[in-house]
Amino acid sequence: MKAFVSQALQGALQQLHAQGSIPGIPATLELDRPKQVEHGHLASNVALLLAKAVGRKPRDIANDIVAALPASEWIARTEIAGPGFINFFLQPAAFHAVIHRVRTEKERFGANRNGAGQRLQLEFVSANPTGPLHVGHGRGAAYGASLANILRFNGFDIFCEYYVNDAGRQMDILAASVYLRYLEAAGALPWAFPENSYRGDYVREIAAHLREQVGDRLQHAAAGLPNLPEMSDGDIAIDTLIAHLKQSLGENYRTLHSAGLDEILADIRDDLEDFDVRYERWYSERSLMDTGAVDAAVAALEKAGHCYTLEGALWFRATAFDDDKDRVLRRDNGAYTYFASDVAYHAEKFARGFTHVIDMWGADHHGYVPRVKAALRALGLDDQQLEVVLVQFAILYRGTEKVSMSTRAGEFVTLRELREEVGNDAARFFYVLRRADQHLDFDLELAKKHSEENPVFYIQYAHARVYSLLRQAAEKGLSLPSADGVDLTILQESREIALADALWRFPEVVVTAARDREPHQIAFYLRELAAAFHTYYNSTRILVEETPLRHARLTLCLAVAQAIANGLRLLGVRAPEQM
């Protein structure tokens, strides 16, 4: 419909251009919905843009443009308003066409092929597998999964990936923590559990499972165990413990390490699966080490002459590529930094042929963006193809009190707990109700309280009401509209036009939500569509005796239900037929 008007406008402009009255057609020409209905269904600012170049008043130019518009069955009339806007008022037939389109396209209504041929990689969550996902990770999960759905609806080929940090020191700390709990369970822990290890209950469970698996076979490493509480520096204490375990357990250290990693990763997978968040691939950091990809990436940087050695460490000259300071790739102890494997990972993403790569990181990683981009450029890659979306933190509150979310202390609220408390639908919806760059205050008390008067129910209710109408019609023995042969031209009431107008916006919102990486646009749109429906429902009786009118109105309602279902599906929220 918009394309139709746009075509007519372009035609008029081309005609004026051919006549020499305007120098060209502005590229920034807008054809948008005015905020107020009095300003028409569509409005263009083109005359305002041309005024300066032509040297005439905008309103005069607008007059010429309107005069040059071809006659049309869908444009009822035009109006020149304000400083020189051209307002278009459409015929009801244009809106009837939208309803027809929804019924034809069904679950594909709103979809487009804008992204056809583009392979896009989306990495999100990628939380360290050192514990269950907490509510902060939930935001990234909901956001990423929704964005993936929206991009797919726009025709992009999307590949979702979770980067598993299974190689770092944090994993060793987890292994050590599991071991201490393992000893504790056997009554063989000589002192109290240390502060800076992972202390959540899940560590006890992993230790218990390990014990079932290996019995007391690993207990021998307790001999010569360094006295952690006596050591003043906690980090050194942990590292000493890890070194001791690696040495005395030998091959069995791998068993210990895997016990934690496997169980937690399985838990994370289940959790996300239940949350309807799915990945094409879980990418192991360790695999980058094992295949030599990290060696290769670092070697490539060295070969390109962007590295130097200082005090035993290998540095990348990131400052040559606009970063604040140079970065260490390999420590003086010979171990690679996290940064080194991340360079390898990103180089590998590009090597796999994605046309565009989107990373979704927590906002606390923002300082990390310049150095990754610097490394990509140093490797001769186009850093423009890497887009980093920073998702601000979700700060947990219980009433007015901030809730600590230290994973080590085990005091956090897990994503699973949140889902069980407010439900998947509400959680998915709430998480994407704000832009990514907005801080999200997640008040647990409020989330619970809202579970009954939640905006998501408002939208679901609109959907369910339509199906309720169908059930009512069946009970009363009233016939339902068939797929075709419904005369929509009877729909002339302003609220019916307004409702169809709201429907027509869905395809546009799908485009801008993808373009701006903003799933919240879908959520806000759905609330407006639901509001338009509730208004209509309250003002107009749908199940009237006159069959043609009833069929036309039900067709409109079914179109609304279809659009709501399509929108909710993009956000991972169910569209129930009954509440």
Place this chain on the structure above:
RNA sequence: GCGCCUGUAGCUCAACCGGAUAGAGCAACGGCCUUCUAAGCCGUAGGUUACAGGUUCGAUUCCUGUCAGGCGCACCA
């Protein structure tokens, strides 16, 4: 100190990558159920868009500065 994000109604947030009179939800107040689900609808009230400049036909949006909040500035991940 440097960098990134943010500042809009009492609260939580929108505002279509510069457009016309800045909009919703919640909270407050007043109405609507003998008829399709009141988990709903209708209405009232609420604003110097943090502040000061600048850019232009036009600024919540872009630029500069100030103030305030969050985050980051590791041979951690």
